[in-house]
Amino acid sequence: MKAIALLLALTLAGCASDIPRPIREAPADNIPLAQALKNPEQHRGAAVRWGGAIAAVENRRDETWVEIVERPLDAGGQPRTTDQSGGRFLARVQGFLDPAIYAPKRLVTTAGTLDGNSTRTIGEHPYTYPVVRADTIHLWPLPSRAERPYYPPYWYD
Numbered sequence: 001m002k003a004i005a006l007l008l009a010l011t012l013a014g015c016a017s018d019i020p021r022p023i024r025e026a027p028a029d030n031i032p033l034a035q036a037l038k039n040p041e042q043h044r045g046a047a048v049r050w051g052g053a054i055a056a057v058e059n060r061r062d063e064t065w066v067e068i069v070e071r072p073l074d075a076g077g078q079p080r081t082t083d084q085s086g087g088r089f090l091a092r093v094q095g096f097l098d099p100a101i102y103a104p105k106r107l108v109t110t111a112g113t114l115d116g117n118s119t120r121t122i123g124e125h126p127y128t129y130p131v132v133r134a135d136t137i138h139l140w141p142l143p144s145r146a147e148r149p150y151y152p153p154y155w156y157d
Contacts (some may be wrong), residue, residue: 050070107139
């Protein structure tokens with residue numbers, strides 16, 4: 001019985017270790033996105049952990065810029081599936097991220113430091129994004145079929 005309990009504990013510990021520590025644990029003074037949007041330059045260099053749904057991926061020569069629609073994070077750092085958002089931000093990641101994998105609507109969490117802002121357009125609307133120089137980025141797995149809710153094609157009275 002003790003061997004089974006030990007095996008179960010080790011299995012669960014192994015699952016938790018797949019998520020990097022900066023993703024699981026927010027910095028002590030994590031700044032909310034809404035606060036950074038008000039004055040990004042004031043918070044330059046601050047450590048943040050933000051996440052949400054990918055809107056776009058832009059690969060450059062030595063880095064990738066990921067546009068993310070922010071979502072509230074749960075205690076483990078995973079973005080919640082909700083329509084609530086504090087806005088958008090850009091994550092600058094060293095190296096190449098495949099846009100077929102880091103695809104729109106996929107959930108990610110980033111940890112890094114605020115590195116100023118960048119003004120771009122969404123359609124024709126100018127938008128100022130806080131930029132996170134991401135030291136860590138975690139792409140959350142797609143939900144399995146068993147986790148997706150089933151809705152019948154018809155309803156009974």
